[in-house]
Amino acid sequence: MKFSTRHAALGLLAATLVAGAAFLAGASQAQPADTPNNPFAGDRSAIAAGEKVFNSTCTACHGSGASGGRGPALNTGTFSHGSGDYDLYQTIRSGVPGTQMPSFARLPSDDVWRVVTYIKSLSGGSTASAALPGDAARGEALFFAAGNCTSCHEMNGRGASFAADLSDEGTKAPAAIKNGVLHKPQRRFGPAPHFADVTMNDGSHRSGFVVAEDSFAIALNADGKFVTLDKKEVQAIATRDAMPRDLQLTPAQVDDLVAYLARHKSRDFTQTSKVTPAPVLTYARIVNARAEPQNYPTYWGDYLGHHFSEMDQINRGNVGQLQARWAAPLPGQSSLESLPLVVDGVMYVSGPPGDVYAFDAKTGLELWKFHRKQDIVNPYQINPSNRGVAVLDGRVFFGTLDDNLIALDAHTGRELWEVRVADTLEGFTLTGAPLAVKDKIIMGSSGGEMGLRGFLDAYDPATGKRLWRFYTTPAPGEPNAGTWPGDTWKLGGGGTWLTGSFDPQLNTLYWGVGNPAPSFNQYGRKGDNLYTDSVVALDPDTGKLKWHYQFTPNDSHDWDSEEDMVLADQVIDGKTRKLLLHTDRNGVFYALDRESGKFLWAKPFVKVTWVTGWDKNGRPIVNHDTDATPEGRIVWPATGGTNFQAPSYDKDSATLYVQTNEQQGWANSGPAVFERGKLYTARGSVVPPPGPAPKPAIKAIDAKNGDILWTTPIAVPSLSAGVLATRGGLVFVATSESQFMALDSKTGKPLWNFRTGARISASPISYAVDGKQYVAIGAGNMLYTFALPG
Structure with missing residues (x-):
C-alpha cells in the first residue's frame, strides 16, 4: 500500500536542462489564424502519450505534473511566449535564445504536439475543454458530501487519511484520473485499501484501517492511533473493502468528480498548514x-x-545473548547518519x-x-x-x-x-x-x-x-x-x-x-x-x-x-x-x-x-x-x-x-x-x-x-x-x-x-x-x- 505524500519536482537532469524561461507565466496571446493547428487537440490518448514524453524530458526543470521546480509551473494556462498551441510548439522546438530553455528540435514533431496537448490539459486550456466535460463545482460538492470520498481520502487536509491523498491528483491526465481512481483504484494503488476486524485469542476485538501487514503482525490505524498486533495472539481477522459497495455514480457525476480532481495540482500548504494533528509528543x-x-x-x-x-x-550479565530483531532498508546514495x-x-x-x-x-x-x-x-x-x-x-x-x-x-x-x-x-x-x-x-x-x-x-x-x-x-x-x-x-x-x-x-x-x-x-x-x-x-x-x-x-x-x-x-x-x-x-x-x-x-x-x-x-x-x-x-x-x-x-x-x-x-x-x-x-x-x-x-x-x-x-x-x-x-x-x-x-x-x-x-x-x-x-x-x- 502506497503512502507517498507528495509528487515532488525533480532535480536537474543535466546542465543543459536548467530552468527555462520559456514558460514564465504572463499574458496569453491569441492564436493567429494562419498558424498550424494542433493535430491532437481534444485527443484523450494524446494527453496520456504527451504525459509520458513530458515525464522523460521536462520534469527535471518543470516538476512532476508541470507544477514547477527549478523551472516555472506550466499548469497555469498562461505563458510569456504565447499560450496558443502553436506558440507552445514553437517554444519547445526552438527554445528561447538568451535563456536556459534549450531547443528540442530533435524531438519528433508529433511528440512535441503531444506534450503541448498534455500541458494544455493541465490548465483547462483549449485541449482540456474537450477532455473535461464535467462541472468542477458539482464535483466538489459530490466529493465532500454524497460521494463520501472523504471517509477514506484526504484533499488538502480535509477528510480521512486511510487511502491515497488526492491533493495532487490533477497532475495526472484526466483519463488516468477517471479510469485509475474512480473505476479501477486497485490498478493505481496496489491492494485496495481495507479495514480489518480482529478477534484476539482472549475474545477481545480490535478494528481499524490496515496500514501494514506481514506473516507475523498486522498494524492498524485505530481512530488515529497506530496499533500493532502479534498474530500469535490473534484468533481471526475479517477484512472489508474500504471502497463503498453501494456507491452508484452516474456518468455525469463521474465527469464532475474528474473535473474537480483535475483542478488540484499539488498540496495547498495555505490549507494544510491549518491542520492540527492529534498530539504525539508535547x-x-x-x-x-x-x-x-x-x-x-x-x-x-x-x-x-x-x-x-x-x-x-x-x-x-546478559548482553552476550543480544540478537537482531528486525531490520529495514532505507535506500539512497548516502549512508545513514540519522x-x-x-x-x-x-x-x-x-x-x-x-x-x-x-x-x-x-x-x-x-x-x-x-x-x-x-x-x-x-x-x-x-x-x-x-x-x-x-x-x-x-x-x-x-x-x-x-x-x-x-x-x-x-x-x-x-x-x-x-x-x-x-x-x-x-x-x-x-x-x-x-x-x-x-x-x-x-x-x-x-x-x-x-x-x-x-x-x-x-x-x-x-x-x-x-x-x-x-x-x-x-x-x-x-x-x-x-x-x-x-x-x-x-x-x-x-x-x-x-x-x-x-x-x-x-x-x-x-x-x-x-x-x-x-x-x-x-x-x-x-x-x-x-x-x-x-x-x-x-x-x-x-x-x-x-x-x-x-x-x-x-x-x-x-x-x-x-x-x-x-x-x-x-x-x-x-x-x-x-x-x-x-x-x-x-x-x-x-x-x-x-x-x-x-x-x-x-x-x-x-x-x-x-x-x-x-x-x-x-x-x-x-x-x-x-x-x-x-x-x-x-x-x-x-x-x-x-x-x-x-x-x-x-x-x-x-x-x-x-x-x-x-x-x-x-x-x-x-x-x-x-x-x-x-x-x-x-x-x-x-x-x-x-x-x-x-x-x-x-x-x-x-x-x-x-x-x-x-x-x-x-x-x-x-x-x-x-x-x-x-x-x-x-x-x-x-x-x-x-x-x-x-x-x-x-x-x-x-x-x-x-x-x-x-x-x-x-x-x-x-x-x-x-x-x-x-x-x-x-x-x-x-x-x-x-x-x-x-
Missing part, C-alpha cells in the same frame, strides 16, 4: 524525558545532550536526504514514508546526508539539501507545510536534525566550507513562519564585528549543522558553531573570527545572545565546534554548579559554567600541539608554529580528536564516553579564491610528511577533571560513528569497520559484537516497547534493531 513530555526512558524524543535523547539510556534490561526518535512505540527516522519513515518500533512494519526529491541541486554540493528529525505535538520536522524546512503529519507522513530557509546555490544545505524547543522549531544551517554567512533560525511549528535568525558572523555595528577584517564576515562560514542542547530552567539554548572560511587559510581574516568554533548561548524566545565562548580563535585547521554540548550539574568546592561539558574537534575537553559562560578548566583527551595552556579568562595560549602555512606544518590532532558523533554522559558517575582519534595532522594553506556555491577551503596541496599510524579508540573520561579512566582501541577511525552508555553498565559502540559492539562501562572490555556488513556513520539509541528494551543503529543503508531473546 513540549512538557520532552522536558521530562527522563521519566519516560522507553522513549527517545530528541536527537540527543533529552534536552541536556546526555545521550544516555536509563534502562538496564540489557546489561553486563538517530531515530521513538515515541510510544513509533519510530521516526530520516533516511538519505529527502526521505522520512515511520516504523512500528517493535516489529519494523513500515507505517508511512515521505519522499521528496530536491527541487534544486547545487552541482558542487558536499555531504549529502541527513542526521534526523524533530517531533513536536502532532508534527514531524526535517530539513532538505535544497534548504527547505518541512513539517509532516506524524500520523500519516503527509506534508503540512514547507519553507525555503536559504539558497542552496550559495552553498547552504540543511543536514542537521531540528530541535523542538517550547513553541519553536530550531533549525541550523550547513555549508561553512562554501564561503557563506552561517545562521541559526527559529520557526513557528504550526505555520513555518520564521520567528528569528541569529547570524554566526556579526555585521559591522554588531558586537564582536571587529574580529573580522573588512567584509570577510560575509563569507566567514560558521555553520550550525549539529543539534544543540537546551536548559529549560535557565531558558537557554546552547549551540555549537563550525569553522571559519576559508577553512585552511587564515591570512585574509586575521582576528578571532567570532562566533566560529564557539558555543553560543541564546534566548530561545528572541534569538538574542546571552554569552559565548570560543574554543579555537582564528582556526586554520577546520576544527568545527559542533560537537555535543553536554549540560551537567556537578558539586565544585562544595557548591552545585551548572556546567557545560564539551569534547571539541581540536582535541580538548572543556568545562564551562553554563549560566555565565565562564571558563572553568580544559584538558586534552588526545595528543595536541596547537595549545600550551589557557589564561585566567579561558583564552587559549596558541602555539602559532602549528598554524597553517603555504609550506605546511605538522599539528596534532589532524581532522579532529573527535567530531559530530554522539558521546554519552552518565550523570551518576560523572563519566563521559566518546570515540576519539589521535592522529598527526598537516596544516597547509592554499590560495583563497571565492566562487559562489563552490568549496572555499583554501587547502594547500603540499604532500605531508609520513607520520605514526592513527590511534582510534573509545575513551571514558572523568568529567570532574578530564582524566582518562580507560581506553579501548578500535581498528578504524571515524568522524561520525558514536557511542551510547546505559544504566545496564554498557557502552554500545558504532564503528567504521562495520562492527557494532558493547563494552563494559567500568573497564572498556568488549562483551558483545555484531558485524553489520556496512560502514557505520551513525550513533546508537535505545528504547523500549511493551517492556522490552531495544538498541538501534543505522549501518550503510540498513536500520538494525537488537533485543534479548523472548
Whole structure:
C-alpha cells in the first residue's frame, strides 16, 4: 500500500536542462489564424502519450505534473511566449535564445504536439475543454458530501487519511484520473485499501484501517492511533473493502468528480498548514524525558545532550545473548547518519536526504514514508546526508539539501507545510536534525566550507513562519564585528549543522558553531573570527545572545565546534554548579559554567600541539608554529580528536564516553579564491610528511577533571560513528569497520559484537516497547534493531 505524500519536482537532469524561461507565466496571446493547428487537440490518448514524453524530458526543470521546480509551473494556462498551441510548439522546438530553455528540435514533431496537448490539459486550456466535460463545482460538492470520498481520502487536509491523498491528483491526465481512481483504484494503488476486524485469542476485538501487514503482525490505524498486533495472539481477522459497495455514480457525476480532481495540482500548504494533528509528543513530555526512558524524543535523547539510556534490561550479565530483531532498508546514495526518535512505540527516522519513515518500533512494519526529491541541486554540493528529525505535538520536522524546512503529519507522513530557509546555490544545505524547543522549531544551517554567512533560525511549528535568525558572523555595528577584517564576515562560514542542547530552567539554548572560511587559510581574516568554533548561548524566545565562548580563535585547521554540548550539574568546592561539558574537534575537553559562560578548566583527551595552556579568562595560549602555512606544518590532532558523533554522559558517575582519534595532522594553506556555491577551503596541496599510524579508540573520561579512566582501541577511525552508555553498565559502540559492539562501562572490555556488513556513520539509541528494551543503529543503508531473546 502506497503512502507517498507528495509528487515532488525533480532535480536537474543535466546542465543543459536548467530552468527555462520559456514558460514564465504572463499574458496569453491569441492564436493567429494562419498558424498550424494542433493535430491532437481534444485527443484523450494524446494527453496520456504527451504525459509520458513530458515525464522523460521536462520534469527535471518543470516538476512532476508541470507544477514547477527549478523551472516555472506550466499548469497555469498562461505563458510569456504565447499560450496558443502553436506558440507552445514553437517554444519547445526552438527554445528561447538568451535563456536556459534549450531547443528540442530533435524531438519528433508529433511528440512535441503531444506534450503541448498534455500541458494544455493541465490548465483547462483549449485541449482540456474537450477532455473535461464535467462541472468542477458539482464535483466538489459530490466529493465532500454524497460521494463520501472523504471517509477514506484526504484533499488538502480535509477528510480521512486511510487511502491515497488526492491533493495532487490533477497532475495526472484526466483519463488516468477517471479510469485509475474512480473505476479501477486497485490498478493505481496496489491492494485496495481495507479495514480489518480482529478477534484476539482472549475474545477481545480490535478494528481499524490496515496500514501494514506481514506473516507475523498486522498494524492498524485505530481512530488515529497506530496499533500493532502479534498474530500469535490473534484468533481471526475479517477484512472489508474500504471502497463503498453501494456507491452508484452516474456518468455525469463521474465527469464532475474528474473535473474537480483535475483542478488540484499539488498540496495547498495555505490549507494544510491549518491542520492540527492529534498530539504525539508535547513540549512538557520532552522536558521530562527522563521519566519516560522507553522513549527517545530528541536527537540527543533529552534536552541536556546526555545521550544516555536509563534502562538496564540489557546489561553486563546478559548482553552476550543480544540478537537482531528486525531490520529495514532505507535506500539512497548516502549512508545513514540519522538517530531515530521513538515515541510510544513509533519510530521516526530520516533516511538519505529527502526521505522520512515511520516504523512500528517493535516489529519494523513500515507505517508511512515521505519522499521528496530536491527541487534544486547545487552541482558542487558536499555531504549529502541527513542526521534526523524533530517531533513536536502532532508534527514531524526535517530539513532538505535544497534548504527547505518541512513539517509532516506524524500520523500519516503527509506534508503540512514547507519553507525555503536559504539558497542552496550559495552553498547552504540543511543536514542537521531540528530541535523542538517550547513553541519553536530550531533549525541550523550547513555549508561553512562554501564561503557563506552561517545562521541559526527559529520557526513557528504550526505555520513555518520564521520567528528569528541569529547570524554566526556579526555585521559591522554588531558586537564582536571587529574580529573580522573588512567584509570577510560575509563569507566567514560558521555553520550550525549539529543539534544543540537546551536548559529549560535557565531558558537557554546552547549551540555549537563550525569553522571559519576559508577553512585552511587564515591570512585574509586575521582576528578571532567570532562566533566560529564557539558555543553560543541564546534566548530561545528572541534569538538574542546571552554569552559565548570560543574554543579555537582564528582556526586554520577546520576544527568545527559542533560537537555535543553536554549540560551537567556537578558539586565544585562544595557548591552545585551548572556546567557545560564539551569534547571539541581540536582535541580538548572543556568545562564551562553554563549560566555565565565562564571558563572553568580544559584538558586534552588526545595528543595536541596547537595549545600550551589557557589564561585566567579561558583564552587559549596558541602555539602559532602549528598554524597553517603555504609550506605546511605538522599539528596534532589532524581532522579532529573527535567530531559530530554522539558521546554519552552518565550523570551518576560523572563519566563521559566518546570515540576519539589521535592522529598527526598537516596544516597547509592554499590560495583563497571565492566562487559562489563552490568549496572555499583554501587547502594547500603540499604532500605531508609520513607520520605514526592513527590511534582510534573509545575513551571514558572523568568529567570532574578530564582524566582518562580507560581506553579501548578500535581498528578504524571515524568522524561520525558514536557511542551510547546505559544504566545496564554498557557502552554500545558504532564503528567504521562495520562492527557494532558493547563494552563494559567500568573497564572498556568488549562483551558483545555484531558485524553489520556496512560502514557505520551513525550513533546508537535505545528504547523500549511493551517492556522490552531495544538498541538501534543505522549501518550503510540498513536500520538494525537488537533485543534479548523472548
